[in-house]
Amino acid sequence: MAKQIRLNAFDMNCVVHQSPGLWRHPRDRSRDYKSLRPWIELAQTLERGLFDGLFLADVLGVYDVFGDTADAALIHATQVPVNDPLLLVPAMAAATENLGFGVTVTLSYEPPFPFARRMSTLDHLTDGRIGWNIVTGYLNSAAKGLGETGQRGHDDRYAVAEDYMQVVYKLWEGSWENDAVRADPASGVFTDPTRVHRIRHDGPHYKLDAIHLCEPSPQRTPVLYQAGTSPAGRGFAGRHAECVFMSGPSKQVVAPRVAAIRKAAVEAGRAASDILVFTLMTVIVAETDEAAEALMADYCRYADPVGALTLMSGWTGVDFSRLDPDQVVEHVDNEAGRSALENITRADPNRRWTVREVAEHVCIGGIGPLIVGSPRTVADALEAWIDDTDVDGFNLAFAVRPETFEAVVDLLVPELQKRGRYKQAYAPGPLREKLFGRPRLAETHPAREVARFRA
């Protein structure tokens, strides 16, 4: 049977996510990000389209690499102002029953103990529909906001992340036994203390001597998402990730990365299929190819190349304001994200990018590919992507919010269903059960080593 296509929506609690300038489009509602109502309606739309999840990106700093100042980011609203993503989740969860929520939290700037409690709380409040996108950050501005002089080195961040994961696994999986809470009015015992275990961790970066503060939540450990594809990132994903987010402009760039991630999982003693890979994609779909092309032409009128280069500068650590528009972008090694620059330098030997081409491409949907057309055209292209790259689904960015997502739900999803490539209904249970058929981490996952108490 042909592989099913999975869909995630890719969004952020701000005005401009991956499509700089489009906030000026008359139908765009991005500016309403400060209110709950549009988020609730978006969650309901996505659930109507049987999306696996809404993935909320986040950064804890400002994109100030372009021109070595925050001015461009502020003027062009490139991911600033940006509100906290986690606080949106309970309201959206209350208005939906099945949609998952993948939230991004940078582990570099928050101790594991309070973070583990926040995620357990969200897992309780969503009835087990929470996922965590494990990120270590790529902006020096974030480190400075936290009182540091700059961010740690690239590979060192992954080493810190390893230690962090051990702490949160112990708290989520090893502190409270399943039946620790008795809530027994007759004896007056709420929690049986013999079934709650103190976690002692003495690692290279984190120390802890505490019990977890929450009783076991439906999934215990949230579904684990990760997005790095550098050698260090792949090793980390192979060990820890259940879902991997990728971004690359073409199949030539994405396919080898998918293979490398699956290989890393196998090397870590897991199955290649233990990881679901979602690749960044923007779909502009309308009733006909002509109508979709017209929509795209309309969107392009609002594109903002300076905003695009401001984003690219933040992602890559390269100040694009210093480069000539017709200059070919060359690779440099620095301490920002590695794969973002490789996308346009050496990931595809047959494709060189000038600064101008980068600016034009990133204006709609970031560095991911763009598919424009009728439901049939788009479905053909997505099927080919799945078959040619071995990804499991797409992380769909928007051009205009919520219009881009509404069109996918109303036009594309029925076409994919007709082809037998998309689910007809949600599977039951928590997010992990919907994705993998089990509510708890796989037996082969490293967290199970500390999971003393099993379902």
Ligand SMILES: Cc1cc2nc3c(=O)[nH]c(=O)nc-3n(C[C@H](O)[C@H](O)[C@H](O)COP(=O)(O)O)c2cc1C
């Ligand atoms: C689709 C996608 C979404 C991402 N979302 C975030 C995010 O919300 N916040 C963040 O700090 N990093 C985010 N990242 C960056 C990654 O966490 C990582 O830092 C980056 O991919 C570089 O890792 P690498 O050098 O190992 O490839 C994202 C990356 C991708 C590909």
